[in-house]
Amino acid sequence: MFDALSDRLESAWKKLRGQDKISQSNIQDALREVRRALLEADVNLQVVKDFISEVETKAQGAEVITGVRPDQQFIKIVYDELVQVMGEENIPLAEVEGKTTIVLMAGLQGTGKTTATAKLALHLRKLNRSCLLVATDVYRPAAIEQLLTLGKQIDVPVFELGSDADPVEIARQGVEHARAEGINTVIVDTAGRLQIDQDMMAELSRIKSTIEPDETLLVVDSMTGQEAANLTRTFHDQIGITGAILTKLDGDSRGGAALSVRQISGAPIKFVGVGEKVEALQPFYPERMASRILGMGDVLTLVEKAQEEIDLADAEQMQEKILSAKFDFTDFLKQLRLMKNMGSLGGIMKLIPGMGKLSDDQLKQGETQLKRCEAMINSMTKQERRNPDLLASSPSRRRRIASGAGYRESDVSKLVGDFQKMRSLMQQMGQGKFPGMPGMFGGGVMGNPLVAGNRPAPGWRGYPGGVPPTKKKKKEKKKKGFGTL
Template identity: 45%
Template sequence: MFNNLSEKLDKALHTLKGHGKITEVNVAETLKEVRRALLDADVNFKIAKNFTKTVKEKALGQDVLTTLNPGQLMVKLVKDELTELMGGDTVGINLAGSPTVILMSGLQGSGKTTFSGKLANYLKTKKTKQVLLVGCDVYRPAAINQLRVVGEQIGVEVYAEEGNQNPVEISQNAIKHAKANGKNVVIIDTAGRLAVDEEMMTEISNIHKAVKPQETLFVVDSMTGQDAVNTAKAFNDVLNFDGVILTKLDGDTRGGAAISIKSVVNKPIKFIGTGEKMDAIDVFHPSRMADRILGMGDVVSLVERAQEQYDEEEARKLQKKIAKNQFGFDDFLNQINQIKKMGSMKDLVGMIPGAGKALKDVDIDDDAFKGIEAIIHSMTPEERSTPSVINASRKKRIAKGSGTSVQEINQLMKQFDQMSKMMKMMQGGGGRKMMQMMKGMR
């Protein structure tokens, strides 16, 4: 995420991070490189120019040249200004109304239908809402089917009317259906076009007037950069939407849309899409995103994701097993599955301060645990529960069954042994203290 921009900003600020003499000249030179990095990220020229101008004024105003750590202060100023540029404060979704009506808008191909499902899943699981998805794309033949597949996947009802070509009528009927069936959130997936046109704008404007949504969200593909910003402006002029959804942010190496869009439309980015799975949705936190862009990681989000997967009952069972030296490969496999539920490995690594930079040339695959899982699945129940019984002949059989080598089996056994010892050391309240500390960081 934003790898190119992060790398270029790091290079631009590198000089001031050192111990060399800091002058007004090299501050100006550094900010010139920062501006170039922003332009390469497809940030609007005017925004990039104003950004560096503001940072320079603040830097000289705070007497950055005479501070003990001028480089660190400059990084902080750039971080603060990036945060402000992307919206400053985190803005949540408005869930007022009975039911809450959320209108989704955007071009075809922006990921609007998929994100409608992600949002429905988020509201259902995180906010315990009863959600109804509504298919109002009456032009694209596969649109309703796609929404139904998504709805089935997440266990959310989809309302659609076969043969009805009036999206205003469909949306009004859907709200009546929601009220009659105890649904407290209605998400309306509207039609998209390949480009902004008058017919499309008139249609979505009519739906907007008819249903009076609590939230009108504009969904845009972040990888389209400055085009995304221009499209957002065109939609906002007609709809005056409440917030922006940036999809495909996991594939965006530049970051131009995320940085520019708030300045242009003066509307907050509310959510981001970070992958293909239905739970690959995050609330957008400008400050945390600025940290990630500058290679500082995002420990708070990492802890929050860990907390979401933390099951206190399972943790108690695990502690008892560790105390009795009964921690086995089935338990190890469960821990791997908990990590996998937290999101893509690349995304998780990017949240660890410094890790993104250190591993920038390493291809971190979501199948990173595939070999380990194959080895464990090739073990017998006895071998998984009592690893000590795994001798040389058993290792050969396991290696053959998993398509790996005996050396790989030995390496896993060594890692498993180290992990078991570490977990044993954490007994006596250590693990609980760690989780309490993590909770305190939220």
């Protein structure tokens, strides 16, 4: 969602490249680009004014550190201010020791409130907190059924009294039931409206005064831009909220909500929804979000995603296989499926520093390439997967696999050849040797770490055999982004 904002900010850094130091004269063009970038991202106007003022003051008073370029120092100043605007630190969900923690969910219709309720319950379950969902939305058709379905999907019980009961009474009895059962956290899903009205606010107030929640979270659609911040402030003034959940952060919204909510409403962003699946909820870390906005990736989130999917024993076994060059196609297929569980290729790549500049077309080609690899490996026998050398010496086996997968024999030959190169390289790197990186799978996403401008990263040759291609091939590489399998 921050691609357009990142591109705009990139043009701001260029204004300072080649300069000896930050000065009043050369900083104005960069600030103008930053201001335009924030306004186009639909950030609240007052937030933009305050942001630019703070950056200008800090930039002019900054002493240029020896060995650091002015544009790099300016990026650091902007990064620090982004973190400041978004709240400085992650504020976790409350947990009251010795009693049931009550979470009240509020929001308008269409923001993904019911789904966010289930996502939050699953997130808490991963933290070993038992949960109960309470369905009080008796107005929207099938709202209770939706929550029941989601609860069954994530194995979390749902308390409901049907669509004819009073929402306040449902909430009260749901909380009492959770306490009686010794459940750690109860999450109350409330009714929304298409717009703020007094009936909704009155009902929310009655529910809140009855169950006395420890957290009141407002679910906000980030696609609404700076209006999300105004909505949060209105709810905060009338109901009193302790935090917000931004949904649809993986969409094509421009990022204004993430940069405006804390400053305008005073309520911290506690979680962000980054997909439709119930697993797609992440705690909100301002410093990580600032890093993503500036195109620096988010390694910590990537590591946390991996930790959720990777078994430590499997990882140690895989390491031994890599060091002894016994890594086979079965292991590779397992790694592909593991990556799928972590999310889309595009989502993963954007978390890796230097990879955020890959275009959508390049990422789609990478996805296609990985699917082709998987199809060909699925056409292999168990013996062939365990012993890739069998395929290197047997054209008939390669023809059979190609026919079964719907590709050419040359495609299978290239897969086998690239796999053997990769296996050899991984063994050398595991032993502390760092040779030139061969172009795995056509110099694409699996073996050629690209940075801005589609150039190989410093220290990586990135070409098969370590030999740079001709100018003609360079042009083809830049145009295609990924080689063909």
